[in-house]
Amino acid sequence: MMLGLIALPNTSSAADWVGRVVGIADGGVVVARNEAGAMLRVRLAGVELPEPGQPFSNAAELALVDLCYQKQARIRVEKKSAAAPRVAQVHCAGVNVNLAMVLAGMAWASRTAQHDTRIAQAEVLARQGRYGLWQAPAPMSPWEWRRCRKRGQCGTPSDAPATRLGSLAM
Numbered sequence: 001m002m003l004g005l006i007a008l009p010n011t012s013s014a015a016d017w018v019g020r021v022v023g024i025a026d027g028g029v030v031v032a033r034n035e036a037g038a039m040l041r042v043r044l045a046g047v048e049l050p051e052p053g054q055p056f057s058n059a060a061e062l063a064l065v066d067l068c069y070q071k072q073a074r075i076r077v078e079k080k081s082a083a084a085p086r087v088a089q090v091h092c093a094g095v096n097v098n099l100a101m102v103l104a105g106m107a108w109a110s111r112t113a114q115h116d117t118r119i120a121q122a123e124v125l126a127r128q129g130r131y132g133l134w135q136a137p138a139p140m141s142p143w144e145w146r147r148c149r150k151r152g153q154c155g156t157p158s159d160a161p162a163t164r165l166g167s168l169a170m
Contacts, residue, residue, distance in 0.1 A: 032073050075089070
């Protein structure tokens with residue numbers, strides 16, 4: 001059943017952007033290059049990965065690298081923004097990466113993108129199965145973590161930034 005949520009037919013529409021993933025950055029950002037050499041930088045739509053320094057941030061980034069790095073990607077941009085990376089649905093090697101990250105317990109369903117019920121269902125399954133970050137006794141969402149860090153109340157980060165792959169995968 002879980003594979004049915006994330007595996008999709010290998011079809012694309014005229015609105016899809018196709019290229020090879022050449023980089024992974026903090027917060028679920030995927031960088032791809034198409035055959036013409038054009039680059040596209042997008043953030044996974046409907047999901048939030050742990051923030052740098054937050055528990056499971058390294059594991060989440062490694063999971064995203066495993067799913068996408070140096071693989072062919074089909075990207076459907078949902079929201080364009082001049083200031084930040086575009087927000088998109090990303091499929092690498094036929095896998096819906098947005099769903100796969102949540103289902104593996106490597107990301108939360110975003111509070112702002114509740115229109116995709118599949119992502120919310122994937123989070124419920126991950127919580128029930130205690131996958132990834134749901135193994136922790138009281139996982140803190142990225143939006144709570146940001147608020148806590150802003151106030152200086154979160155303590156010491158549990159993942160050392162020196163071990164992050166973001167700069168290596170670029």
